[in-house]
Amino acid sequence: MATPMFRFDPVDLPPEALAMRAEVREFIKEHQHLMGFSRGEFNRDFSRAMGKRGWIGMTWPKQYGGHERSAFERYVVIEEMLAAGAPLSAHYTGDRQSGPNILRFGTEEQKQFFCPKIAAGELTFCIGMSEPNSGSDLAGTRTRAVKVDGGYKINGSKLWTSNAHRADYAILFCKMAGDGKEEPDRHAGATQFLLDLKLPGIEIRPVLNLLGEHHFNEIFLTDVLVPDNRLLGKEGNGWNQVTSELAFERSAPDRFLVLFQMLREMVRMAGLDPDRATAAALGKLIAQLATLRSMSLSIAGMLHEGLQPNNESAVVKDLGTRYEQDIPVVARQLFPVEPELEAVETYVSMIARSTMNAPRFSIQGGTREILRGIIARGLGLR
Numbered sequence: 465m466a467t468p469m470f471r472f473d474p475v476d477l478p479p480e481a482l483a484m485r486a487e488v489r490e491f492i493k494e495h496q497h498l499m500g501f502s503r504g505e506f507n508r509d510f511s512r513a514m515g516k517r518g519w520i521g522m523t524w525p526k527q528y529g530g531h532e533r534s535a536f537e538r539y540v541v542i543e544e545m546l547a548a549g550a551p552l553s554a555h556y557t558g559d560r561q562s563g564p565n566i567l568r569f570g571t572e573e574q575k576q577f578f579c580p581k582i583a584a585g586e587l588t589f590c591i592g593m594s595e596p597n598s599g600s601d602l603a604g605t606r607t608r609a610v611k612v613d614g615g616y617k618i619n620g621s622k623l624w625t626s627n628a629h630r631a632d633y634a635i636l637f638c639k640m641a642g643d644g645k646e647e648p649d650r651h652a653g654a655t656q657f658l659l660d661l662k663l664p665g666i667e668i669r670p671v672l673n674l675l676g677e678h679h680f681n682e683i684f685l686t687d688v689l690v691p692d693n694r695l696l697g698k699e700g701n702g703w704n705q706v707t708s709e710l711a712f713e714r715s716a717p718d719r720f721l722v723l724f725q726m727l728r729e730m731v732r733m734a735g736l737d738p739d740r741a742t743a744a745a746l747g748k749l750i751a752q753l754a755t756l757r758s759m760s761l762s763i764a765g766m767l768h769e770g771l772q773p774n775n776e777s778a779v780v781k782d783l784g785t786r787y788e789q790d791i792p793v794v795a796r797q798l799f800p801v802e803p804e805l806e807a808v809e810t811y812v813s814m815i816a817r818s819t820m821n822a823p824r825f826s827i828q829g830g831t832r833e834i835l836r837g838i839i840a841r842g843l844g845l846r
């Protein structure tokens with residue numbers, strides 16, 4: 465029998481995960497003033513409150529501040545939070561990828577130092593991968609680390625770093641400086657560091673997005689001295705480590721639930737007796753959402769089993785971002801209005817925000833073309 469190319473086993477949420485739903489909705493009700501489509505996504509107090517409830521680092525070992533809950537319970541918490549428009553950014557990167565990467569590759573000291581703080585909602589991580597001229601081509605990174613006494617001296621720059629201006633640490637992807645000769649293996653020397661963003665030599669400059677908001681940044685590193693104990697994993701193992709980090713980044717339901725509130729608003733506007741075309745268009749969006757959710761749950765199942773569903777994650781991210789980009793298009797067809805960011809009417813500002821946000825969905829976390837390359841490899845076509 466041929467080996468299946470992709471694995472999307474159907475998964476039913478176990479009773480303990482379903483039981484979480486009411487608990488999370490109650491929490492959301494208590495924090496209603498912080499929820500919503502256009503309210504800021506970044507709120508350390510909210511992250512601390514989630515940390516206190518044990519909803520960050522849910523699946524991590526207790527000895528590192530985790531709660532040893534299942535991937536399904538975590539899924540329900542995230543799903544409910546995203547659907548309500550909760551501000552998750554202050555802890556989300558740490559919870560989704562930096563913490564798990566530290567648990568997988570970090571030293572005992574690093575696990576004990578970082579993971580409990582992330583789980584408490586006290587420590588914010590950002591992702592230091594992309595650079596000018598090396599976004600998709602991550603292996604082309606030009607940031608260089610040189611071994612010096614007691615640590616590493618790092619020079620280079622990073623670009624599009626979300627939340628760097630309010631984060632505490634970045635996981636920095638770079639290469640060990642070589643002898644200047646061209647390396648035949650483009651992944652050789654790749655290395656990751658746990659970079660304290662307050663170290664001397666680090667300058668963080670804002671880059672405004674299409675909405676004119678300060679969300680991402682450029683980081684300049686000039687002779688930044690990182691101590692030995694902040695090397696993550698092994699020198700030269702960075703490519704293997706970053707690939708694992710990207711799989712965590714791509715596997716979450718935030719890849720198709722960001723505009724859920726807008727979908728809900730469209731259903732409300734359609735009313736109880738929509739015309740056939742409206743019913744068909746909304747029905748299609750809802751059916752697609754149900755399918756994406758099943759696929760994403762199946763990935764949660766694989767993570768629960770300790771597998772690395774890299775190809776499946778790429779499929780869900782590609783389909784999920786396509787879906788999210790379709791929502792404002794369908795909205796404009798069904799309920800056309802003049803978009804206005806500052807409009808008082810919810811739908812009018814939603815359509816403005818979502819239209820201007822939509823291009824980013826298929827760029828961040830790996831562009832559509834790059835994901836399709838991964839999928840093609842998964843199918844044995846490359």
Ligand SMILES: Cc1cc2nc3c(=O)[nH]c(=O)nc-3n(C[C@H](O)[C@H](O)[C@H](O)COP(=O)(O)OP(=O)(O)OC[C@H]3O[C@@H](n4cnc5c(N)ncnc54)[C@H](O)[C@@H]3O)c2cc1C
Nearest residue numbers: 591592593594599600624625626824827828829830831833
């Ligand atoms: C909202 C947002 C937040 C982000 N946050 C972060 C962050 O926190 N940390 C971080 O490190 N990065 C972040 N990024 C950066 C993001 O990961 C990169 O923008 C992305 O990887 C693309 O890289 P690039 O911009 O250099 O484009 P390029 O790599 O130059 O790509 C340009 C175009 O060429 C296509 N292309 C490139 N190579 C190939 C190829 N081999 N085959 C086919 N087509 C190709 C791409 O698909 C794309 O359409 C963020 C981006 C956005 C939009």
